[in-house]
Amino acid sequence: MAKDTETTAPCEEWYTLSLREVTCSFGVDAHVILEIMDEGIISSQKNEQNEFYFGSDDIRRIRTVLQLHRDLGVNFAGAALALELMHEIEQLKRLLHSSHH
Template sequence: MEKYFITVLDEDMTWGFSEICTICRVDHELVFEMVNEGVLTPEGSSPETWRFNAVAIKRIQVTCRLQHDLGVNLPGAALALDLLEELEELRSRLRQIT
């Protein structure tokens, strides 16, 4: 029987560099590359002071799926994430006016 772990996220919480890697089960290098590519925009000026929110966790998970399932590179994943978020925003606006 497989075991699954569920993490409940508080939207107001933030996590440090090592914590975000542990939560998302990714290595430090990948998160560092995601920051350099603009996939993630942590608060703080260096890895020692970086703080990530719940949106970062979602972005890491989606990026990993895009890379694993579709073979998308990191710049492509950054673009796809931006477009997906824009689409979500437009759908939200449309629901408000209809």
């Protein structure tokens, strides 16, 4: 999975990527990204040409979902739940950290 991180991490803070760019970057077919969208994991926008494009948060979420799927065999519904739980953990950590300062 290092390829995905190396390919997208440097640019994902300020770029939006098209569906084609995302599929090429992660080495997956468009239907995989559309399945991830169907699970509600990412919410894409459409540009003037009616093409999907994805922002930095979507790209990070796609990378995480694909890592869970490829490395651990987690299906996309399970990955959605894992992302939600990871987000809650981060919120709790911030809350705990802010209450100690």
